[in-house]
Each structure stands twice: as structure tokens, then as C-alpha cells.
Amino acid sequence: MFKIFEQIGRYCQLMGKVFARPEKPAIYGRRIMYEMEALGFNSIGLTAIISVFIGAVITLQMSINLESPFIPKYLIGYATRETMILEFSSTVVALILSGKVGSNIASEIGTMRITEQIDALEIMGVNSASYLILPKIVATVLFFPLLTLLSIVIGTIGGYVIAYATDIMIPAQYVEGLLYDFRPYSITYSLIKMAVFAFIITSVSAFCGYYAKGNSLEVGKASTRAVVASSIVIMIFNLILTQLLLT
């Protein structure tokens, strides 16, 4: 238990270093663009594939389980939309990204630590924490919400395709459901959640990598730790944010 508080303390200390005033903003601009491509742009494919299948499956599941003459068919579209917006496109996509991006960040920074690349930066007089981690945080916090939007759009398209391809319902009913009782605030809520999750994934994973020591075995462990820790923190914050934003 004490160890957890110690880790949180060290995490906060590192974040203090990360957000210290940058020495040359121009250099950060270039690095942010690079990280956007490496961490965000390269995750578009994964997000799209998972979203289209989940959208399709949710629609299928709903139609199987709501097989009753008293329940209007358009509710299937409505349920698909709500599931995608409220939980899947933010929380579940974040969990998946923590596996892809989180382990990537932890092993990259961990390798830099054990091969003394971080020491080399420090010797040059560079704030290594800020130089390495800040661009990743900025890039993911800006880019991941776009992935959420993409996931919502593609997921609902997946549902439409299933409605169109099978005879579970008329596609027009699905579209009616998509538009039924639409509250734009749900989307805002989803985007805010994703921005927070992006911060969690990047900073927690960077933390795990930054304090790696030993050999390449330890880097592997650090990247596993990064995925586990950021997933747990995401679930905790999902609860907190839902309580704060929706009630």
C-alpha cells in the first residue's frame, strides 16, 4: 500500500519535470508533429477495424435480444449509437490504445533509459523528461479525441451495414434510431473522457519506461506494467468522470 503512494509521488514529480518551461518551443513543434503521426495517425487503422466490427455486433445483438413486437425496431439504432458514444468509442478504444500506444511508449523510453540515451540528453543540459514526454502527451491528447469521433462514425456505419445486409430490420428504421433523441452533449462527454484517457495512457506509460533499469528484460516488464497500470487508472477515471459529467 505504501508503495503505491510512493509511486504516485514519483509520478507527480516526473510530471512536474515534464511541464517545466520548455527551452526551445520551436523544437517541440516539430516533435509534436512527429509523435502525432507515430502515435495517433498510425492508430487509425486499428481503431477503424475494431469499431466497424463492434458497431455491427452490437446491432446484431440488440436485434436478437429485442425480438418483441412491443419494442420498436428503431431502438436498435438508438442503442448502437448510445453504446458507441457513451462507452465504446472512448473507454474501450482507450483500453485498446493503451495496449498499442502505451506499450510502445514504455518500451521506447525504457530502451532509451537503459542504453543511456536519457543520460546523454541530461548531459547536454536537456530536460529529458520534458523533451521526450511532453510532445507525446500533447500529440495524444489532441489526436485521440479524433479517433473517438472516427470510431463513433465508423461504428454506426458498421451497424448500418449489418441492417442493410441482413433482414433483421429496415435500414431506414436504423437511421431513424440513430437520430432519435440525440444530445450533442454525449459527444462532448465522450471527447473529454478520451482526452483524459490519452493523458493517462501517455503519462503513465512514459513513467513506467522512464524509471526502467537493468536490461532489455526489464524493458519488457516495464511495458507490461504500463499497459496494466494505465488500464486500471482508465477504469477508475471512467467512473469518476461519468459521475462528474453525467449526473
Add this chain to the structure above:
Amino acid sequence: MIKGEHISKSFEGRTVLDDISVEFDTGKTNLIIGRSGSGKTVLLKTLVGLHSPDEGRIFYDDVCYTDLGFAERKDIRKDIGMIFQGGALLDSSTVVENVMLPLDLFTEQSEAEKRERVDFCLRRVRLEGADNLYPSELSGGMIKRVAIARAIVLNPRYLFCDEPNSGLDPQTSVVIDNLIQDITREYNITTIINTHDMNSVMEIGEKIVYIHEGRKWWEGSKDDILLSDNRELNDFVFASAMAKRAKQQITK
């Protein structure tokens, strides 16, 4: 001149450096020698400030480095170049980007000026035609050369080298050693080199400090080292059969 006074350092209760006092001269290649695990890397990292000593003080010329805060140290760090045991080049950057990084961060030079300086340094270490390769595409000797180029790109006043020629063939080792010595003399740098290679010792050992189990055991120059009667030092110096035979020849 770099000076350490009564430096001690331990990790989790295990003493690695024990009351070491040393002085390294400007314009000379100063060597720290010792067996693997004797604490050379820890001593070097303590001198540059990557580890903070448990006890003792470190001076860079007349400034007490240990008394300075992070921000004040920055000024001295810009005058420090360091070559790490494994090179420590940034994996995601090319040779040119690696060497240019210090210029990007700390100077306001134009792209052309920076490029010119980088080319000069790469020529100085005799590494041409590798500009756009990544560290994973370089050989061990090339990595060391890029690391040297990066370390000298800002014209440092202090140069630290952690086993600059470990893992290199004897011929390349001599080239790297001589390169470091030339640069040291040319720019009047205070250079400190960690090594356990006796060839380097005989080649460039202008001032030698022998570390044994975390303590300073002996110091002198390459001319005294063969004649010393310090037993641990002799074990170290004459470890190989070739060295033993050479000694017999000399004493005969």
C-alpha cells in the same frame, strides 16, 4: 581542471566509491583504469553529475559543481561532452540529426551554419558518407565516432569518455584513442577517459588513476606504470601472458 575531493557513493548500502580524491589536468588525456565492476563508470557519472555523491565535492576549474542547483549547472553542462559506453545515440535520429541535436537546442545558428559545423565534426572523426544512416545501421566503431562528433560539436571544455574503444579491434582502438588525444590537445580540453585496455594506457596515458574496489589505489603516468611495485596494479597491468613475457624481457 576537474577535481574531486573525498567522493563517496553507495547504492542501497553497498559502497561503490570510497573516499576518492583525484585531480585531472587541462589539455591532457587523463585515464581512469580498473577492473570491470571497480566503479569507473560510477565515478565518471558522479563527476558529470548524473549521480550525486553521498559525500565529497567536485570542482570544475574553480567552480564547486556539487553546490550548484539544476539551473546553474546548465551553464557548465553546455561545456561538457560525454561519450557513453554504448554510444547512446538517439535511435530514432540519423547520424546528422544526432550530431546536430546540441546545436538545435542551444544555438541560434541557421540551418546552413549548423550543417557546416556538423560536417566539420564528422570529417574530424573521419566519418563520411554515413550522414543519413540510423544508429542500427552503423558498426561499433562508427557509433563511437558519431558519439565523439556529437560530444565535440559544441566545442566542450570538458570531455568524458566511458570506454571509448571497448569492443573495437586494436587498430580502430588506436585510431579512436589518438583522435581523442588530438582533440584534447588541439582545443585544450580536460579529458577523462575510462578504460581497461592496456594498449590505450600505453598509447595515451598522460595521467592515470587506478581504481580498485572503489578506492584510488595508485596514480601516475604511463612511464611509471610498468615500474610500479603496487601488487594489485601489477596484477591488473600484467594480467595477460603477453604482458608478463614483456615484463620478463624488460627486467632481464
